[in-house]
Amino acid sequence: MQEVTKYYHGSKKPAVEKLSLVINPGEVYGFLGSNGAGKSTTIRLLMDFLRPTSGSIRFFGSETDAHVTNVRAHIGYLPGDVSLPKKVTGRELLTHLATLQGSAFDTQYYKELTERFETQLDKRTDTLSKGNRQKIGLIQAFMHKPRLLILDEPTSGLDPLMQEQFYICINEAKQRGAAIFLSSHSLGEVEKICDRIGIIKEGCLVYEGLIAEVIKSRKPTWSIRLEKISDIALLKNSPHFTILRETKNEVIVQPTLPLTKALGELSKLSVVAMDIQHADLEDEFMHYYETRKQS
Amino acid sequence: MISILLWEIRRRKWFTFWWTFGISSVVALTILPYVSVKEQADELTESLGELSSSAGSFLGGADLFSPVGYISSQIYYITLPLLLIIMVLALASSLMRDETDATIELTLARPVSRTSILLGKLLAGLMIYSTVGIISYIIAYICAEVTALSINSNHLFVTHFICYIFAASFGLLAFMLLAASSRTRRLAMPVTILLSFGGYLITSLAAYSSVFDTIAKATPYHYYNTTKLLTGEIQQGLVIYLALAIMISFGFAFIGYNRRDIG
Numbered sequence: 068m069q070e071v072t073k074y075y076h077g078s079k080k081p082a083v084e085k086l087s088l089v090i091n092p093g094e095v096y097g098f099l100g101s102n103g104a105g106k107s108t109t110i111r112l113l114m115d116f117l118r119p120t121s122g123s124i125r126f127f128g129s130e131t132d133a134h135v136t137n138v139r140a141h142i143g144y145l146p147g148d149v150s151l152p153k154k155v156t157g158r159e160l161l162t163h164l165a166t167l168q169g170s171a172f173d174t175q176y177y178k179e180l181t182e183r184f185e186t187q188l189d190k191r192t193d194t195l196s197k198g199n200r201q202k203i204g205l206i207q208a209f210m211h212k213p214r215l216l217i218l219d220e221p222t223s224g225l226d227p228l229m230q231e232q233f234y235i236c237i238n239e240a241k242q243r244g245a246a247i248f249l250s251s252h253s254l255g256e257v258e259k260i261c262d263r264i265g266i267i268k269e270g271c272l273v274y275e276g277l278i279a280e281v282i283k284s285r286k287p288t289w290s291i292r293l294e295k296i297s298d299i300a301l302l303k304n305s306p307h308f309t310i311l312r313e314t315k316n317e318v319i320v321q322p323t324l325p326l327t328k329a330l331g332e333l334s335k336l337s338v339v340a341m342d343i344q345h346a347d348l349e350d351e352f353m354h355y356y357e358t359r360k361q362s
Numbered sequence: 363m364i365s366i367l368l369w370e371i372r373r374r375k376w377f378t379f380w381w382t383f384g385i386s387s388v389v390a391l392t393i394l395p396y397v398s399v400k401e402q403a404d405e406l407t408e409s410l411g412e413l414s415s416s417a418g419s420f421l422g423g424a425d426l427f428s429p430v431g432y433i434s435s436q437i438y439y440i441t442l443p444l445l446l447i448i449m450v451l452a453l454a455s456s457l458m459r460d461e462t463d464a465t466i467e468l469t470l471a472r473p474v475s476r477t478s479i480l481l482g483k484l485l486a487g488l489m490i491y492s493t494v495g496i497i498s499y500i501i502a503y504i505c506a507e508v509t510a511l512s513i514n515s516n517h518l519f520v521t522h523f524i525c526y527i528f529a530a531s532f533g534l535l536a537f538m539l540l541a542a543s544s545r546t547r548r549l550a551m552p553v554t555i556l557l558s559f560g561g562y563l564i565t566s567l568a569a570y571s572s573v574f575d576t577i578a579k580a581t582p583y584h585y586y587n588t589t590k591l592l593t594g595e596i597q598q599g600l601v602i603y604l605a606l607a608i609m610i611s612f613g614f615a616f617i618g619y620n621r622r623d624i625g
Contacts, residue, residue, distance in 0.1 A: 117623045144471035150464040167472035
């Protein structure tokens with residue numbers, strides 16, 4: 068995806084602006100962003116449901132343009148908030164989709180997936196719960212062992228056991244050398260399965276990096292409870308701490324000094340209790356979002 | 363394309379059954395009572411002659427009790443085309459609903475071109491519509507034979523066929539507007555209903571006022587004269603309208619669907 072911009076009809080603001088993304092074979096790419104940031108637009112552009120205003124999208128090196136139909140034989144797609152046709156059973160729907168898939172369809176793997184996800188194939192889709200609809204959505208995305216998986220909120224509505232099955236499927240696809248592009252609101256999940264992340268905000272990619280780098284660079288946060296309210300002001304004015312959040316008598320900070328020196332600074336205040344936590348991806352995500360918001 | 367065609371037909375088997383049953387029943391229940399009308403046809407025609415000519419235009423003509431007048435006014439001028447227009451609009455809307463409820467995404471994600479998807483849907487619609495058309499024609503033919511309607515069977519077939527094409531032209535127009543762009547989607551039903559039902563009203567009112575007469579010439583109903591069709595006369599204007607409607611609808615639907623954003 069190179070320098071892709073998309074304006075919706077009648078909108079003066081682009082939904083996605085000069086977005087460039089490269090997803091490598093065998094890589095799981097996590098695409099993060101708040102609601103309306105441009106995640107779904109990006110995914111729909113990738114799937115050729117939306118046509119870019121400018122820029123180009125290419126799959127599998129420079130082999131083919133996005134709109135060439137045959138490319139989709141090698142793509143597995145899961146829409147966000149899966150909608151299934153009504154008045155048909157899961158089995159009928161999957162059989163129909165498999166027929167459209169043509170020769171690329173792997174019958175054995177399809178059976179394996181339906182067993183793994185404990186899918187209710189003979190119930191009508193309009194009587195299924197969100198979780199069960201999601202399972203059918205996942206099966207249709209994985210069943211032909213695609214070279215590229217594009218998944219929008221893949222674990223939405225799945226119980227923890229099924230989420231584990233999904234992680235296994237992702238791992239298998241990765242082992243096969245498939246490129247996986249997923250958007251998720253579950254940052255814990257992204258941290259667990261992704262190799263690289265991109266953060267999109269207001270249609271622009273504001274951060275891109277390896278998860279390993281994010282983990283390596285993350286700093287611990289200190290949750291400090293103070294006896295005197297006046298000490299909160301002192302802490303806020305201190306150049307040695309970055310204030311992340313605060314409540315009435317508790318402040319969550321990130322020290323900018325080495326540990327021993329920071330502890331020394333804290334000993335001057337009326338600290339009642341203290342808890343040290345390692346920032347997770349959520350804090351990092353919030354950090355990028357907040358920083359950009361301020362700037 | 364064949365997979366999409368079969369899928370759409372399979373999903374609409376009950377739709378096809380009930381519309382075939384309903385329309386065939388209406389045809390049978392309208393033609394069969396002619397047995398009792400036939401005996402009093404002359405007296406009834408005389409009574410009707412006392413009414414204004416414009417009143418008769420709402421019913422498709424003043425000659426309501428001759429075999430041609432009866433079948434034209436009771437079936438082919440109003441009842442059958444209006445029922446078929448309702449059916450064909452419901453069918454077009456149902457075939458294109460997958461975009462509104464986002465289920466189209468699962469199909470579009472497969473190695474199937476947009477042209478194949480649209481063609482599959484269109485052919486499915488055509489096959490469903492033809493099933494209703496063929497069965498109701500067979501019923502009309504049998505009923506006409508039973509009631510000994512002295513209408514040439516070829517003329518009956520042509521009238522039935524043109525009635526179906528005439529109603530289908532509105533369905534195609536709706537289908538084109540639904541397929542062509544996200545902006546025309548919203549206009550599909552209002553425009554088609556206005557052109558079909560509104561056209562019928564304006565053409566009927568044309569007998570009352572010259573203003574309506576002028577407007578009526580711009581509506582398809584103006585060129586749809588079933589009495590002439592049943593006597594073997596095919597209006598050139600109607601054929602031109604049908605050919606244009608079909609070609610333009612096909613063209614715009616396919617070009618628009620291939621170029622626009624979906625979903």
